[in-house]
Amino acid sequence: MLDIKYIRENPEIVRQTIRNKRVSLELDTLLELDSRLLELKKSVEAKQTERNANAKAVPKATPQERPTLIQKGKDLSEELKTLEPQLKELEEALKDLLLRVPQIPLPEVPVGLSDEDNVELRREGTLPVFDFALLDHVALLEKRGWAEFERVGKISGSRSYMLRGDLATLEMALHLYTLQFLSARGFTALSASALVRPETLTATGHFPGGEDQVYRLEGHDLMLAGTAEVPVNFLHSSEILDLEQLPLAYAAYSSAFRSEAGSAGRDVRGLMRVHEFKKTEQYIICEGKPEVSSQWFGQILQNAEDLLASLELPYRILQVCTGDMGAGKAQMYDLECWIPSEERYRETHSCSNLQDWQARRTGIRYRDNDGKVQFAHTLNNTGIATPRLLVALVEVHQQSDGRVKLPAALRPYMGGKEFI
RNA sequence: GGAGGGUUGGCCGAGCGGUUGAAGGCAGCAGUCUUGAAAACUGCCGUAGGUGUGAGCUUACCGAGAGUUCGAAUCUCUCACCCUCCGCCA
Numbered sequence: 001m002l003d004i005k006y007i008r009e010n011p012e013i014v015r016q017t018i019r020n021k022r023v024s025l026e027l028d029t030l031l032e033l034d035s036r037l038l039e040l041k042k043s044v045e046a047k048q049t050e051r052n053a054n055a056k057a058v059p060k061a062t063p064q065e066r067p068t069l070i071q072k073g074k075d076l077s078e079e080l081k082t083l084e085p086q087l088k089e090l091e092e093a094l095k096d097l098l099l100r101v102p103q104i105p106l107p108e109v110p111v112g113l114s115d116e117d118n119v120e121l122r123r124e125g126t127l128p129v130f131d132f133a134l135l136d137h138v139a140l141l142e143k144r145g146w147a148e149f150e151r152v153g154k155i156s157g158s159r160s161y162m163l164r165g166d167l168a169t170l171e172m173a174l175h176l177y178t179l180q181f182l183s184a185r186g187f188t189a190l191s192a193s194a195l196v197r198p199e200t201l202t203a204t205g206h207f208p209g210g211e212d213q214v215y216r217l218e219g220h221d222l223m224l225a226g227t228a229e230v231p232v233n234f235l236h237s238s239e240i241l242d243l244e245q246l247p248l249a250y251a252a253y254s255s256a257f258r259s260e261a262g263s264a265g266r267d268v269r270g271l272m273r274v275h276e277f278k279k280t281e282q283y284i285i286c287e288g289k290p291e292v293s294s295q296w297f298g299q300i301l302q303n304a305e306d307l308l309a310s311l312e313l314p315y316r317i318l319q320v321c322t323g324d325m326g327a328g329k330a331q332m333y334d335l336e337c338w339i340p341s342e343e344r345y346r347e348t349h350s351c352s353n354l355q356d357w358q359a360r361r362t363g364i365r366y367r368d369n370d371g372k373v374q375f376a377h378t379l380n381n382t383g384i385a386t387p388r389l390l391v392a393l394v395e396v397h398q399q400s401d402g403r404v405k406l407p408a409a410l411r412p413y414m415g416g417k418e419f420i
Numbered sequence: 421g422g423a424g425g426g427u428u429g430g431c432c433g434a435g436c437g438g439u440u441g442a443a444g445g446c447a448g449c450a451g452u453c454u455u456g457a458a459a460a461c462u463g464c465c466g467u468a469g470g471u472g473u474g475a476g477c478u479u480a481c482c483g484a485g486a487g488u489u490c491g492a493a494u495c496u497c498u499c500a501c502c503c504u505c506c507g508c509c510a
Contacts, residue, residue: 038470045470045479052479055491059438066490073490197500221500240430240467365467367430371449373467 001360002101004034013104020111020322021102030097037090044083051076099208102327103357106294109331112321118334119321124305125314127338132400136341137391138270141167143402146394149270158268159260159275163387166420167394170406171278171386173413174393175253178280178384181307182251187282190252192232194225200234201225203362205328205354212261224257228281229380236285238363240373246366247286247296251383254279271387272346280383285364285376288356293377297331297353300381304335304349307384310409313392314338316345328357335382337392348389351381 007014008031015027054073061069110119141147146167152160163171179189201207201214201223215224225231232252241248256279267273282300286292301317308315320332331353336345356375359365364376397405403419411417 041479042470048479049477051490055489056438058490070490075490077490242430371465 022323023102025100033094103330106331110321113323115324117321119319121317123316175280187249187251192228192252192254194255196225226258228252228254232283236364241366250283252281279385282381284379288374288377301351312407328354330355340395349382353379
């Protein structure tokens with residue numbers, strides 16, 4: 001959410017952003033609604049002032065004057081009963097539109113229409129060379145008995161899976177490793193539930209717009225979040241924090257649920273795109289200054305890079321363009337890991353700086369050194385998401401005999417084994 | 421799932437249908453005193469909006485929403501959450 005005052009004062013910047021981010025929104029409708037609301041509000045408040053003054057006069061009035069005052073109060077109350085709902089309606093309509101106004105991207109963000117316009121910043125790591133016929137992860141997992149795919153269809157339908165044996169423990173090892181890795185860098189580990197109220201998804205910015213991506217529980221006002229960003233963001237909703245409490249850096253492990261509506265036919269096989277996965281997410285709430293959040297952006301990007309490097313996985317970094325970045329984001333980089341069987345990089349991490357866009361929706365504020373209440377900035381980046389990362393891991397580190405060589409960093413978490 | 425009790429400002433806590441945006445305390449800020457600090461004393465000290473150069477004026481908000489009333493933190497209803505007991509359960 002942007003400050004309505006900012007929108008009033010900078011309509012052209014906002015208009016341009018709406019265009020660049022390919023958001024469907026009529027800014028003029030919003031501005032017109034805003035001025036109508038302001039006008040109506042003034043007249044309602046005038047009536048309210050009158051009503052309050054009148055009501056205050058009643059107890060002081062003589063018994064003779066009293067009936068007149070009470071009648072006047074009744075009349076005012078009657079008028080307000082028609083005006084107030086109108087006001088409320090306008091307020092809600094304006095809020096609906098305000099929730100759709102995108103965050104202004106940072107100046108360096110490339111303008112573009114789709115993921116094709118994302119800019120590759122660099123590639124890291126060495127691509128593996130195989131002197132044998134490499135297996136894709138599905139073949140490898142089947143060969144090693146590391147997953148259930150077909151049988152699971154009868155349990156949970158398509159895009160579901162079970163990990164078996166060493167791969168099941170490897171998944172947990174990865175998350176434990178990540179949690180400890182981030183804890184060592186000052187993060188607070190969280191094990192979060194993905195079960196959330198709808199308003200938490202509005203607060204993050206997934207709603208309005210992403211409703212069809214989210215599973216909802218029949219008969220309950222609860223949904224299954226697609227990332228721990230959702231519950232963690234709402235942890236501090238409506239709070240006014242002390243400056244000393246910031247930054248809050250969380251490493252949050254949770255299940256993540258995605259309906260994958262609209263991606264039928266894509267990545268239907270294997271572990272690449274599933275309905276339920278496990279993710280350890282980096283989530284930052286920091287002081288609401290661009291230089292502070294930008295520094296954190298660099299830090300959580302670095303954390304992810306260091307994790308991937310320690311897992312000995314080649315990856316590349318993409319600077320995501322305006323058309324592909326999501327309404328709330330001021331800046332976004334994707335990390336993509338090399339998938340040997342596909343001979344291409346696939347997204348495993350998404351690093352975002354929302355600045356105050358999310359904090360405004362959520363009401364995450366703090367008192368600055370002057371005692372003024374400010375909105376915080378929030379950022380998030382994947383730490384590790386499985387099983388997608390397992391795809392890269394087993395494929396890159398596979399051996400000719402079907403074994404997988406574990407990167408040294410993971411061995412302590414896998415009983416010291418070098419191979420599985 | 422059943423029964424009961426609760427939800428008030430950063431925290432604790434009072435609150436009769438009218439002069440309460442809310443006593444009192446703590447914390448915080450400023451000042452007096454002091455070489456300095458502490459103590460003591462004095463003052464300030466919720467959020468969001470409108471309006472005004474400004475002091476200020478004004479509106480909303482006492483878990484959320486609706487209602488009764490000239491007037492609601494105070495009364496009624498619905499919901500959410502918290503606590504206690506019972507049941508069930510990992």
